[in-house]
Amino acid sequence: MNTPHNIYIHVPFCVAKCRYCAFFSRACPAPDWDAYTNGIIDEIGHFSGVLGRISVPTVFFGGGTPSLMPTKKFAEIMDAIYRHFDVAPDAEITIEANPGTLDDTKLGEFCAAGVNRMSVGVQSLDDEKLKFLGRIHNAYDARQLIDNGMRRSIRVSADFIYGLPGECVGDAIKMCDEINRIGISHCSLYELTIEPDTPFGKMKLDMPTNETMAEMYIAIQNNLKLPRYEVSNYAAPGHECRHNQNVWDGEPYIGIGNGAAGRIFLDGAWYEELGGGKMFNKMSNDARAIERVITGMRTTRGLRIDPDIKKILNLEFAKSHTNMITFSGDRMRATDAGILVLDDLIEKLVK
Ligand code: SF4
Numbered sequence: 165m166n167t168p169h170n171i172y173i174h175v176p177f178c179v180a181k182c183r184y185c186a187f188f189s190r191a192c193p194a195p196d197w198d199a200y201t202n203g204i205i206d207e208i209g210h211f212s213g214v215l216g217r218i219s220v221p222t223v224f225f226g227g228g229t230p231s232l233m234p235t236k237k238f239a240e241i242m243d244a245i246y247r248h249f250d251v252a253p254d255a256e257i258t259i260e261a262n263p264g265t266l267d268d269t270k271l272g273e274f275c276a277a278g279v280n281r282m283s284v285g286v287q288s289l290d291d292e293k294l295k296f297l298g299r300i301h302n303a304y305d306a307r308q309l310i311d312n313g314m315r316r317s318i319r320v321s322a323d324f325i326y327g328l329p330g331e332c333v334g335d336a337i338k339m340c341d342e343i344n345r346i347g348i349s350h351c352s353l354y355e356l357t358i359e360p361d362t363p364f365g366k367m368k369l370d371m372p373t374n375e376t377m378a379e380m381y382i383a384i385q386n387n388l389k390l391p392r393y394e395v396s397n398y399a400a401p402g403h404e405c406r407h408n409q410n411v412w413d414g415e416p417y418i419g420i421g422n423g424a425a426g427r428i429f430l431d432g433a434w435y436e437e438l439g440g441g442k443m444f445n446k447m448s449n450d451a452r453a454i455e456r457v458i459t460g461m462r463t464t465r466g467l468r469i470d471p472d473i474k475k476i477l478n479l480e481f482a483k484s485h486t487n488m489i490t491f492s493g494d495r496m497r498a499t500d501a502g503i504l505v506l507d508d509l510i511e512k513l514v515k
Pocket of ligand 1: 177178180181182186187227228229262285
């Protein structure tokens with residue numbers, strides 16, 4: 165059976181480790197790209213053996229810092245994907261890019277190799293804050309990279325972090341004003357969370373209170389010109405990240421590269437794929453449905469209520485909390501009030 169699968173490729177290398185980062189990545193500005201690329205190409209061959217010549221609607225290179233990768237290596241990986249799978253003619257091909265790791269020429273080479281969407285790790289447009297976060301670039305570098313992407317007419321997204329120590333609602337509004345002025349069609353705004361095994365986790369930081377964080381979140385909804393389509397993601401209509409939308413909606417995806425995970429659908433069954441395809445665990449339909457509740461309820465498109473979802477959903481609870489949940493067609497979604505207490509809501513939604 166040819167079930168389409170989205171493809172995620174993880175590139176776990178960065179120039180330096182940011183002080184807040186708990187992602188699967190390590191500081192290694194000059195990795196052995198030949199070895200890593202060959203490993204990825206082997207995995208692509210392995211998946212094509214298991215799944216056959218599947219169609220591929222999206223490819224997402226995430227990290228880490230995929231923009232560190234030599235473009236020749238990137239092109240070799242894309243060639244392998246095209247050789248083994250049926251990549252849709254309008255496939256979305258995203259690369260995560262960090263300012264300070266690629267100039268306009270290199271961006272042009274990525275585009276020539278198929279990239280049509282770039283997600284830029286900006287985090288802040290304040291040089292002091294960038295230094296505090298341990299970023300390797302300044303605000304000017306970030307603006308340059310965004311401008312280069314926009315000039316090349318690829319879709320450009322930018323990631324920002326809010327809720328730094330000492331920040332207040334005014335800072336969130338200022339950040340929204342800056343994003344509005346840039347005029348990008350997609351951005352992701354994440355609250356700074358302090359993870360224990362990071363440099364920030366070992367510091368005593370004077371973080372904003374939960375109330376202030378919630379006020380900042382509401383201020384973002386009120387001041388950003390782009391509508392929210394997921395808890396932390398905002399886009400002009402039609403500019404949403406298709407890869408993430410597909411994954412959040414419960415479509416299968418292959419994870420390739422160290423630290424990548426995937427959800428494979430094969431012969432009518434779901435498999436959890438860990439460790440770059442080396443381990444496959446069969447998943448029950450209930451376990452997969454619970455995952456879909458968690459990701460689907462984060463989106464404004466909402467959760468599609470199909471027979472698998474009906475089995476695990478507390479529909480009575482959902483229908484009796486109209487201030488938190490709304491229904492439209494075969495989908496349900498959290499209201500603005502529901503989004504603010506989403507974790508609790510999801511817990512109560514699952515039987
Ligand atoms: S660039 Fe991204 S993945 Fe790399 S250390 Fe910084 S936050 Fe982590």
